[in-house]
Amino acid sequence: MTGVSAAPGPGAGPRPSPTAADEVVGICQNLIGIDSSNYGDGSGPCEREAAEFAAGLLTDVGCDVEVYEPAPRRTSLVTRIEGTDPSRPALVLHGHTDVVPAIASDWSVDPFGGEERDGMLWGRGAVDMKDMDAMIISVVREWMRTGRRPQRDIIVAIFADEEAGGVMGAHWSVEHRPELFEGATEAVSEVGGFSISVAGQRAYLIQTAEKGIRWLKMIAEDRAGHGSMIHPDNAIVALAEAVERIGRYRWDISLTDSSRAFLRGVADLTGLPFTEPREDAELRGQIDDLLQALGPVARFVGSGLQHSANVTGLTAGYKHNVIPGRAEAWVDCRPLPGRADEASAMLAEVAGPGVRWETVIEDVGLEAPVTGALMDAMTDALHAEDPQAAVLPYMMAGGTDNKSMSLLGITGYGFAPARLPEDLDFTALFHGIDERIPLDALRFGTRVLDRFLMTC
Numbered sequence: 001m002t003g004v005s006a007a008p009g010p011g012a013g014p015r016p017s018p019t020a021a022d023e024v025v026g027i028c029q030n031l032i033g034i035d036s037s038n039y040g041d042g043s044g045p046c047e048r049e050a051a052e053f054a055a056g057l058l059t060d061v062g063c064d065v066e067v068y069e070p071a072p073r074r075t076s077l078v079t080r081i082e083g084t085d086p087s088r089p090a091l092v093l094h095g096h097t098d099v100v101p102a103i104a105s106d107w108s109v110d111p112f113g114g115e116e117r118d119g120m121l122w123g124r125g126a127v128d129m130k131d132m133d134a135m136i137i138s139v140v141r142e143w144m145r146t147g148r149r150p151q152r153d154i155i156v157a158i159f160a161d162e163e164a165g166g167v168m169g170a171h172w173s174v175e176h177r178p179e180l181f182e183g184a185t186e187a188v189s190e191v192g193g194f195s196i197s198v199a200g201q202r203a204y205l206i207q208t209a210e211k212g213i214r215w216l217k218m219i220a221e222d223r224a225g226h227g228s229m230i231h232p233d234n235a236i237v238a239l240a241e242a243v244e245r246i247g248r249y250r251w252d253i254s255l256t257d258s259s260r261a262f263l264r265g266v267a268d269l270t271g272l273p274f275t276e277p278r279e280d281a282e283l284r285g286q287i288d289d290l291l292q293a294l295g296p297v298a299r300f301v302g303s304g305l306q307h308s309a310n311v312t313g314l315t316a317g318y319k320h321n322v323i324p325g326r327a328e329a330w331v332d333c334r335p336l337p338g339r340a341d342e343a344s345a346m347l348a349e350v351a352g353p354g355v356r357w358e359t360v361i362e363d364v365g366l367e368a369p370v371t372g373a374l375m376d377a378m379t380d381a382l383h384a385e386d387p388q389a390a391v392l393p394y395m396m397a398g399g400t401d402n403k404s405m406s407l408l409g410i411t412g413y414g415f416a417p418a419r420l421p422e423d424l425d426f427t428a429l430f431h432g433i434d435e436r437i438p439l440d441a442l443r444f445g446t447r448v449l450d451r452f453l454m455t456c
Contacts, residue, residue, distance in 0.1 A: 017145045020138035020450055021443040025121060027057065028134035028442060029114035031097070032123035038098035040164040042071065047160040047169075050097035050130075051075035054158050057137050061144035063156075066180070074160045074168035078180045081140060083152040090153035091456060092187035092410060094401055095133040096162035096169060099125040106433050122436040127429045129190040131437045131445070132416040133158060139450045150453050155184055162401050165213075165361055170404035178408055186374055187405045188452075191396050191430075192414025193378070193445070195389065196297045197422040198269045202389040204382050206375065207414025209258040209395035210402065211304060212340045212365030214333040217358040218242060218311075218351060224325035231323050236316045238354040239327040243311050246331065249350045251306040253283055254336055258395040259305050261370045265392040266290045300427035304395030307343040309333040309350075330360075334397055337365030363403045367395070368411045374456055378415050381452035385444060386419060398430075417448035 036050040048069070055065045055077045063079045075097075080090075102111035102124040109115045111124040125131075140156060143149065157180070161169035173180065192207030220239035225231045255263070255276065267274035270293045277283050287305065291298040309331055316327035335343035340362075348357060369375070370393040379391045402412025418441040420426050429435045 017142075020135075020142040020446045023141065024134050024138040024442045024446045025439055027137055028121060028126070028131055028437075029116070031130040031133055032114040032121070032125050033112055035112045036097050036099055037101045037124070038161060038163040039101060042074070042168075044101070046073035046075070047097045048073040048075040051077050051158065051160065054097065054133065054137055058140060058156070061141045063140065063144060068177070070168050070172045070176070076157070076159045076169050076173060078155065078157045078173075078177075079140075081143065081150065081154045081156065083150045083154065085151045086153075088152040089185040090155050090181075090183045091453075092155045092157060092181055092184045092405060093136055093453070094157040094159060094170070094187060094189045094405070095129055095136055096159045096401060097130070097133060098160055098163050098169075099128065099130070100163050100431050102433075108434055111435075116439070119440070120436040120438050121442065122434065124435055126435045126437040127426065128431065128435070129416065131418070131442060132190050134442065135416070135446045135449050138446055139453065142450070148454070150456075152456070153183065154453060155181055157181075159401055165363065166401050166404050170401035174404050174407050181405070181408055181410065184408070184410050187402055187410045187412040188415045189400050189402055189412065190414055190416050191398070191400060192394075193382070193417035193448070194426055195386075195418065195420045196294060196426075198266055198390070199271075199293055201269050202386065202419075203265070203269065204386075204389055204391045204417070205262075205301070205394045206378055206391060207396050207400075208370050208375075208393040209256060209304070209337060209367035210365060210399050210414075211308075211334040211336055211395065211397050213361060213363040213399050214335060214340060214344060214359060215361040216331040216333055216344075216347075217360055218329045218331050218355050219358065220327045220355045221325060225323045227321035227323055229323075234323055235325060235327040236323075239314075239316065239329055242351040242355045243314070243329055245350050245352060246309055246311055246347070249309075251308060251346075252280055253287060253306050254339075255305060256336060256367055256395060257370050258367055258393045262301065262392050262394045263287065263290055265390060266293065269390055296425040297427050300397070301394050303334070303397035307333070307335050307339070307346065308397065309343070309347050335365060337367045340365065363399060364406060366402055366406055366412060368413055374413065377452055377456035378413070380455065381448045382417065384451055385448055415449075415452070417445040417452075418442075419444045
């Protein structure tokens with residue numbers, strides 16, 4: 001495991017304080033080395049050790065850190081860095097320390113080893129999102145050592161439980177401790193600011209929108225019976241027919257401001273047309289061509305252009321010769337912002353009769369302005385390091401703790417800057433096997449984040 005900084009050797013003179021870029025790899029490596037897996041049921045190691053490590057790094061340089069737990073080991077922390085202009089609203093800079101579980105036998109390295117190999121740092125959380133946590137911590141540590149201050153107050157929050165909806169993290173914090181975020185109007189967190197290649201040109205994606213969440217249970221019920229009998233009213237068959245219809249359904253394209261701006265940007269970079277014709281078939285054709293130019297990232301950003309619903313689990317039966325009276329399927333529905341009821345109604349129509357629905361988890365979709373001062377500050381910070389690159393807004397199909405921030409009227413963006421090699425399928429590494437981040441991307445992101453926070 002790598003230390004955050006090393007002491008001078010015997011007889012050595014005073015050593016200059018490390019910069020954020022000097023520290024970020026070691027901090028990220030140590031965070032990865034702490035197993036903070038979130039199984040979604042409160043079991044497992046949870047977040048306490050990772051949160052305590054992060055809090056220690058911040059208190060070590062003089063930050064006043066509040067650490068709290070809504071339940072044992074579900075640990076979050078918040079600190080506020082005062083800006084030079086108290087008239088300006090604060091910005092929330094937030095991360096999370098929990099990670100999804102990793103099955104070690106599936107990986108080519110120890111998922112909690114924090115191994116450096118081939119110029120990359122490997123391990124669970126390297127891209128989701130201990131890399132950003134390390135950037136945040138290293139930048140704040142440099143500020144505190146040097147006395148530099150941003151213009152506006154920066155509220156640093158590192159939450160528990162993001163990977164299970166934030167019930168024990170961000171959601172709990174905004175419900176029970178809203179005073180921690182007093183005066184904040186905007187927030188910045190994960191899944192944006194990374195580079196992709198478009199027709200041989202580098203472009204950075206800033207997350208300006210994220211789809212909503214409706215995790216649903218689809219249930220079919222009918223008469224139970226003996227497995228040897230003729231039995232036309234079979235709950236499993238009714239459920240299976242509904243599952244097939246959902247799996248084969250192709251949702252209509254439906255564009256928001258973020259998606260339009262993204263597609264126009266890709267059209268400008270590729271020279272391909274994007275006119276948003278009235279006919280869905282023609283629109284699909286244009287979008288398919290634009291997405292094809294993106295390579296592996298097409299699936300990631302393409303999911304933000306329409307509602308979606310995927311069956312993710314099936315439960316039925318308890319004995320081989322018994323036809324059960326009940327069968328269930330889990331459905332992960334991701335509606336576009338502001339249109340969740342529309343998506344649910346269409347999903348029920350597609351599934352057809354013979355099933356009923358229960359909502360398990362629901363959360364709001366978000367869309368922030370694609371232009372404005374904060375977008376300009378993110379763009380300028382990227383261009384200071386990479387002047388020729390394009391910067392595009394986009395809608396993410398997943399969700400972040402910005403959903404919780406929105407309950408306090410705080411507008412959220414995704415901006416965890418990373419300049420990446422063209423051949424790295426970065427978006428496939430979120431929750432994936434052999435998760436890894438280039439060391440240069442960590443240092444690049446730290447420089448960009450520092451510049452952004454000083455000017456936003």
